[in-house]
Amino acid sequence: QLQLQESGPGLVKPSETLSLTCIVSGGSISSMNYWWGCIRQPPGKGLEWIGSVYNSGTAYYNPSLKSRVTISVDTSKNQFSLKLNSVTATDTAVYYCARQIGGGSWSLDHWGQGTLVTVSS
Amino acid sequence: QSALTQPASVSGSPGQSITISCTGTSSGVGNYNLVSWYQQHPGKAPKLIIYEVTKRPSGVSNRFSGSKSGNTASLTISGLQAEDEADYYCTSYVPPNTLIFGGGTRLAVL
Numbered sequence: 001q002l003q004l005q006e007s008g009p010g011l012v013k014p015s016e017t018l019s020l021t022c023i024v025s026g027g028s029i030s031s032m033n034y035w036w037g038c039i040r041q042p043p044g045k046g047l048e049w050i051g052s053v054y055n056s057g058t059a060y061y062n063p064s065l066k067s068r069v070t071i072s073v074d075t076s077k078n079q080f081s082l083k084l085n086s087v088t089a090t091d092t093a094v095y096y097c098a099r100q101i102g103g104g105s106w107s108l109d110h111w112g113q114g115t116l117v118t119v120s121s
Numbered sequence: 122q123s124a125l126t127q128p129a130s131v132s133g134s135p136g137q138s139i140t141i142s143c144t145g146t147s148s149g150v151g152n153y154n155l156v157s158w159y160q161q162h163p164g165k166a167p168k169l170i171i172y173e174v175t176k177r178p179s180g181v182s183n184r185f186s187g188s189k190s191g192n193t194a195s196l197t198i199s200g201l202q203a204e205d206e207a208d209y210y211c212t213s214y215v216p217p218n219t220l221i222f223g224g225g226t227r228l229a230v231l
Contacts, residue, residue, distance in 0.1 A: 037220075046124070046210065046222060046223070046224050046225040047159075047161075047167065047210055047222045047225070048222060049212070049219075049220040049221065049222060052220070060218040060219065062219065062220075063219065096166060096167075101172070104155070104214075105155065105172060105173060106155045106157070106212070106213075106214040106220050107155075107157040107169055107172035107173065107212070108157070108159075108167075108169060108212075109169045109172070109178060111166040111167055111168070112166065113166055114166055
């Protein structure tokens with residue numbers, strides 16, 4: 001059964017870089033039918049798509065975050081990673097990893113449990 | 122891009138049917154059959170319940186159904202049950218290569 005597990009520091013200082021790793025188990029990140037996505041949810045608020053990456057390294061990003069975001073993939077470790085630069089308190093959120101159905105579906109069929117990242121000095 | 126528009130809250134009694142709307146633009150919802158719906162219980166990760174407007178993933182109850190008319194997609198839950206009380210989010214593909222979420226709708230089962 002496919003599982004995604006987010007891993008990262010729970011606390012990041014303002015202006016620094018938030019780094020999150022998503023470890024995929026029970027399936028291959030190299031599968032040709034899927035992309036891999038990052039989504040976040042500020043406390044008490046709605047969901048926001050951050051971006052998605054394919055096993056080739058091709059990535060698409062939310063235009064509102066594009067200047068600060070990089071999502072990369074490491075097929076040898078079956079994981080993908082999110083980096084968000086120059087964070088502020090507004091980046092405090094639960095960050096989720098998810099599998100995105102390929103073939104143009106743009107739906108997210110498996111999610112990790114999420115990890116809370118707080119931006120604070 | 123702006124978020125898709127959903128009602129903040131809806132409510133219904135057990136056994137009733139409710140519908141949640143999700144309004145976008147002609148370039149997104151109106152032009153592509155790429156609307157999905159997610160159910161999120163408090164403290165839990167979202168769960169995909171409808172994709173590509175009308176399709177249900179394996180294991181999702183047939184009490185959940187989706188539809189679309191013009192720039193508005195809808196999620197209907199029939200035979201409401203207490204366990205359906207949750208937040209519901211829609212998403213839509215918007216070119217080029219962007220996914221947007223709705224603001225979310227809280228469903229209360231009275």
